[in-house]
Amino acid sequence: MNVLLVYAHPEPQSLNGALKDFTVQRLEAAGHTVQVSDLYAMNWKARLDADDSPGRDSTRPFDASLDSKLAFEQGRQAADITAEQAKLLWADTLILQFPLWWFSMPAILKGWVERVYAYGFAYGVGEHSDSRWGDRYGEGTLKGKRAMLMVTAGGWESHYSPRGINGPIDDLLFPIHHGILYYPGFEVLPPFVVYRTGKMDEARFAQTCEELGARLDELWSTRPIGFRRQNAGDYEIPALTLKDDIAPGSEGFAAHLK
């Protein structure tokens, strides 16, 4: 299988760097092919702007969606965007690896999503009609592929528990799981999260690698998170609210789980 690891950490000699190296070795030892997009090492351009659409009509204001659409359709995208899209199409599984900074992904990785997820590639795909609202949330360009987050957090696991002060980790990651990965078609696996990274020692690192290794060995058989497909009958269209008889009375992120 082909695995794309998109890695966002500024320091190779870090816990994240060590976990990245372990991941590549484990997957390659199992016979898989791995590509790593090491965003800091690549000096990845984080900001989305008009330079992403070279040759655009500069007599009108830059429009992030429209210019992305035209550049994608007309083959005028910036080369670094095209290269990452090709890696996504090549991959059977995508891993996004990052430290949780201010309860979300680092800016450099957010900028990878914003720029690589072009209109026509990751959104603005498929027909809009009375029964469909584009190919998204369970359909789309990346359908049939799997994705998983590998996340490190300085806080304690209890701080991210259902009644923990930071909010439950599953809810903090929902905008990424559902809004970034499930949206263009990925099946999303439960995340691999390491807490309290300031208290890492050799024994705990070995234990962490063992747990991570088990997850990597099962990438192709792990049951994905059971998000509801947008166009499979659970949602009113175009309101895109859950139908009254679907999870009646339930609200919030969890209502979108089967």
Add this chain to the structure above:
Amino acid sequence: MNVLLVYAHPEPQSLNGALKDFTVQRLEAAGHTVQVSDLYAMNWKARLDADDSPGRDSTRPFDASLDSKLAFEQGRQAADITAEQAKLLWADTLILQFPLWWFSMPAILKGWVERVYAYGFAYGVGEHSDSRWGDRYGEGTLKGKRAMLMVTAGGWESHYSPRGINGPIDDLLFPIHHGILYYPGFEVLPPFVVYRTGKMDEARFAQTCEELGARLDELWSTRPIGFRRQNAGDYEIPALTLKDDIAPGSEGFAAHLK
């Protein structure tokens, strides 16, 4: 009053650009002083890295927290970081204005948070003991100030409703409201959100400005979101879970509202 508007949109001739101009005019007309950090125009550096800590000991690996701490303590931070911290200290109210891209803030703004929120400034502040876990979530450097998000979204309001497919807007914004604004001490006002931006015409723009104007006129009297203070008795320390008798049975983001 002093207002800092941190603005993250690549195109001045856009809905966001127009709303930014309206905001500055409205606040200045009311006698307030406004500073705008126009991140795209400033060519703001989005990625957090070792260059943020000039003069650091480069014989050891870069550590995002430790190097931030030392640079802040020793007055060695990058100049653009120091300048933004000074603006935050000057401001009575902070407004973060941005288009919702992939259900969160644009990368360039996320990078503003990551770099400006230094250790010792926005986190790592205050004592840790049996009764306190640092000055955060209701205390901290920015206590006594107010903050509000101004957000535009392409999707419909129903898509962001309690049973809408994208998840409720209040939950999508919780990591910013609670994790980025309340954390270092801001009182957080309800957000100003404009939906379905692709369907904006003159009449709707005028109506939007009227609603926004009313919010700006009431910045100093609007009741903040009632988040629970970390060190005021509702949480176990150090587990930082809600005590059993606080909102019993309640879980998730909403449990952290009084």
